[in-house]
Amino acid sequence: MTAFWHHHHLRRALAREPRLERFERRDSLAPTVRRALKTAAYRDCDHRCVYCGWDMPYTDATLDHVQPIARGGRSQPGNLVVACGPCNRLKADQHPQDFFSRWPSAGENFIRYARAVNRTLKRTARRAVSLAWAAAEAA
Numbered sequence: 271m272t273a274f275w276h277h278h279h280l281r282r283a284l285a286r287e288p289r290l291e292r293f294e295r296r297d298s299l300a301p302t303v304r305r306a307l308k309t310a311a312y313r314d315c316d317h318r319c320v321y322c323g324w325d326m327p328y329t330d331a332t333l334d335h336v337q338p339i340a341r342g343g344r345s346q347p348g349n350l351v352v353a354c355g356p357c358n359r360l361k362a363d364q365h366p367q368d369f370f371s372r373w374p375s376a377g378e379n380f381i382r383y384a385r386a387v388n389r390t391l392k393r394t395a396r397r398a399v400s401l402a403w404a405a406a407e408a409a
């Protein structure tokens with residue numbers, strides 16, 4: 271198999287992939303920038319996973335975009351928190367309001383520990399949590 275053939279074939283395979291949305295799937299932060307943002311988020315979140323409340327060691331913390339990058343979220347302090355690996359994977363690329371509607375206790379922890387996030391994100395969490403509890407009571 272020639273390199274050309276392989277390259278050509280790969281390009282065709284990629285062309286058949288559904289087009290990515292307007293936004294990048296993953297951030298392209300330089301490692302030093304990423305570490306600085308994680309350190310700041312870890313401090314701002316009181317060393318907690320903002321979704322399950324675990325007081326976690328730094329090495330277990332992962333940087334999480336509250337509004338996912340795939341949905342237009344930015345790599346800025348107001349959109350960044352730390353979360354443990356399992357919570358980060360559970361949340362994945364969900365909109366925060368969808369995630370907090372499904373997991374209102376995660377929303378309550380978020381309201382408590384994500385102290386440095388944008389006010390709009392906190393408002394989103396408060397609304398999703400109260401609607402979720404109201405729906406649970408009505409059921």
Ligand SMILES: [Zn+2]
Binds near residue numbers: 324354
């Ligand atoms: Zn967690």
